[in-house]
Amino acid sequence: MTGTGGEPPDDIERLIQEVLAELGYSGDAAVVARKVKRLNLGLPAEDEFSVICAWLGRCRLVHKLDQAQAPLSSRDTFQVPDLLAAFDTGGPVLIEVKSKKSPTLSLRPDYLGRLQAYADLVGRPLLIAWKFHSIWTLFDARHLQLARTSFNISHERAMKENLLGLLAGDVAYVLRPGAGVHFDLAKEELIGVEGDAANFTETWKMRVSEVFFTDGDGARRSDLHGETQQLLATWNLETVEDHSPTSIRNSFIVGDGGVQFAHVALVHLLTWEGGRTGPPPWRQLLQAPKITRTIDDFGRALDRALGEKVVRYVFHQQPQTTPDFILSKDEAAAPGGAAATA
Template sequence: MSEQPQDLERLIHESLEQLGWSADAKGLADRVKRLNIGIPLEDEFSIICGWLGKCQLVHKLDQQQYPKGSGENYQVPDLLASFARTDGSEATVLIEVKYCKNNVMSFKPDYYAKLRAYSNLLNLPLLIAWKRWGIWCLVSINEFQKATKNYNLSFNDAMCNNLLSSLAGDFSYSLSVNAGVHVSAKKEKLVDVVETEEGRNESWHMVIDDVYFTNGNNEKIRNLSSIAQQVFFSWDLTEEETHTETHVTLHNTCKESSGLFAHMALTRILSFHSREDGDIHWRSHLRDDKAISNISEYRKGIEENMRSGIVHHIFGIQPANVPSFMK
């Protein structure tokens, strides 16, 4: 049995508003399921935009249209967002949020035309936020190309024209090999000894007497800010133990360097701190953003790690085709 949504009442109410209060049970159940998939995706992207630092405002657009016939000509996108530009100006855009596991996202001609018609009506750029493999792309609808019938965009082209860095403040970084966090525990008292075929098992009372970090040169670092420490919660670290007569030390280190987008780090850090199985409940973070606020200014933490040698590269990704509204 699938888990019941935590805000089922809200989903039911919104479904009834969209379908009408006389909706049949099957229609209502189908709409609730669709909203439970779509709304969390919008919430996730909204939080990511706000957390990355350049977004001044993002909110959902009410998609209950009137008059009734307007739906034949216009498709209201999911979000409206305003981003601060480096020159002091603002970029206000419309965003349609999508999840597509295929390599190509395809829009039917009428859906594509209605989205563009709404964008033209408000004279605002229309962007598509696409999630695949846990990676978000934000790309202009102008990047879609007409195939035989539909308008298509490959994930490769979306990544090449991703605006999430230049518009919202996303970036990628690489952790240095050997960078890690180390916890040393002193043996205080031997409690029990069990002899087995595999060897001798000892139980000790222990006290943690040291916690330190290392960079790519295996240099010990002790004065690392709390936001800089979050980088270790975003990475898949390898666990190892070393033993001496007096201490046991747990080493959590990076054994292989690769790139990670900051927006992906947010998901990993939230998952680590919540220690909950399953997907993150993004809607709850919209209602109470304490956990998000605790890891704000993440870029400053990564820059601190760069100076310490824990991070060895920071990349700002620029789109191959810069939309006219960003020039």
């Protein structure tokens, strides 16, 4: 468990304090270390979702809720959710965070009942944030349906009722095929040749002679905004290599098909900026003054890239059912006022 540069997280004292409280301040060092490690491993999903909300731009506040309850008997009735969040729309909400790779999310009736009892007690809506592989959804807990012994929701239904765009500002987008970045490499000196005349490999000393971008029309662009260029790092680009007697051109371009969510693009940006292969350091990012260095406002960057012919579409998803806490009083009272088109 390390922070940046091998240092422990800045809030290591809080982690250790929570562990010691659970142990009654009587555990030995080895037990404490194991508990701290397990606690830190259990928090990344909450941290990741909190960073996503903070980065998307419509979240005024998100913080963890202390789940140490008293009296002890209250645990039979109430379960404190993971997070409290306040967005620009709808007022504060309670959020329980789940990370499950099954296409169906299941919650035990007693567990969901305790969560809902707490939400009813404090008078705030209960939402579920679910990470399915790399895709996050946020939906009203009332969409969970009882199926035999548990309350379930399919990923398909969660996507249809997703509030992440409406509340936090998430969008989906498509880049234009043909947009990309190209590297021209000049052949300066032949180092060696392996193989025979029919099948051989040449090794060259090469120099980067030119780097340029193209838009979705295939036109060379020297005026693309830096954030537009960075959007290419959020996409799975196709690689094309063209050879000539004097040079090689390596092109990384947008192909046909595909769609990306802004919250998934965040992971790509952080990977690009950090030069890492593992998951981003979500806990450290929660305390960082800026989450990303290369794009300040992702929505504005997409809008700009639309005009620069690098982005093709931007989709603002609406849930099939808009919860009453988001609707205005007049909309909530009107027949069918809770319906919206996905």
